[in-house]
Amino acid sequence: GQQVMQIPQYQHVQEGEDFTTYCNSSTTLSNIQWYKQRPGGHPVFLIQLVKSGEVKKQKRLTFQFGEAKKNSSLHITATQTTDVGTYFCAGPGSARQLTFGSGTQLTVLP
């Protein structure tokens, strides 16, 4: 079955440093979605990428979808303490249900 892998599993950064998480799928994806889960909270939808090579920005967050539509990345510029949480990527599987990556837990040290 489809597998979605994310690295790193954990990332500690000093406030103001940049952060990147990478997502790789074993199969080509029709789209990829990113979610953020704050500590003690639930996953919240951030964005969806559909086109090969697509790049989207949300303030300090930059999302990329690979040319082969099998990988994606989320980059945060100048992290803030409000960025703390776990970031998940997710892609539709063969049966069209979403398969989530294992997530990257981001800690921002003040």
Add this chain to the structure above:
Amino acid sequence: KAGVTQTPRYLIKTRGQQVTLSCSPISGHRSVSWYQQTPGQGLQFLFEYFSETQRNKGNFPGRFSGRQFSNSRSEMNVSTLELGDSALYLCASSESQNTQYFGPGTRLTVL
């Protein structure tokens, strides 16, 4: 629109008991999916219901079941609880099998 609601928010059960969790999706959303989240296994897909029919099922034993009502509200049931069933159970609704809008979850502890 009101968001996805789940009840109860917290639950403590003992091994061997059964439990029913409830989810009310966003108004107009006909798809409801259930996920189990544990520290070690991440977000694991349980099943998805659409218009009262189970459309997809994850790799969980038959002790885990669900249903959806005509108003799109959904319930999931876990019978013969095991210690390993302790987890956060998340419900998510969507207009299609796409963007998932998650509820706050039900934290189940099995003693």
